[in-house]
Amino acid sequence: MELLTYPNKILEKKSESVEKIDANLLKLAADMKKLLKTIDGIGLAAPQIGKNTRLCVVGYYYKDKDDNKKAKEDSPDIPELILINPEITWKTKKQIIEKEGCLSFPGIEYNIARPEKLHCRYINQQGKKQKIKARGLMARALMHEVDHLNGTLIKDRKIQ
Numbered sequence: 001m002e003l004l005t006y007p008n009k010i011l012e013k014k015s016e017s018v019e020k021i022d023a024n025l026l027k028l029a030a031d032m033k034k035l036l037k038t039i040d041g042i043g044l045a046a047p048q049i050g051k052n053t054r055l056c057v058v059g060y061y062y063k064d065k066d067d068n069k070k071a072k073e074d075s076p077d078i079p080e081l082i083l084i085n086p087e088i089t090w091k092t093k094k095q096i097i098e099k100e101g102c103l104s105f106p107g108i109e110y111n112i113a114r115p116e117k118l119h120c121r122y123i124n125q126q127g128k129k130q131k132i133k134a135r136g137l138m139a140r141a142l143m144h145e146v147d148h149l150n151g152t153l154i155k156d157r158k159i160q
């Protein structure tokens, strides 16, 4: 699995909704989660590995001294999640401006405004509808990943 970087055209295409959760989709999600654990990021969207499918993974991992990757215990704000067809259903008008990077823009960070809090609806691997309330870094991560599924990238959001 290869991580695509800008200006790959796939990154700017709107992704298709998942109609059926089958073995292929679950394999793709598992592979994305595995890849995320090996890189320094908190989220990965399917277009970043060449699939225009509305699927993303989030999670906060770090490398411990034995070189194992595991979820960072002191960061409960970023739970390990696989999100299928995620949708932002509510967000605060209040936005927070912070530096934000993207695995598809290596070494680049832009100032980007994101809502302070939001609600996100998605389908989990079992096909169940879920809703989460997020704030801060998690809200930023979810906005970032949903942007990817719409073909919107950090260069489109940057504040001068």
Ligand SMILES: [Zn+2]
Pocket (backbone or CB within 6 Å): 101, 102, 103, 104, 144, 148
């Ligand atoms: Zn990104």
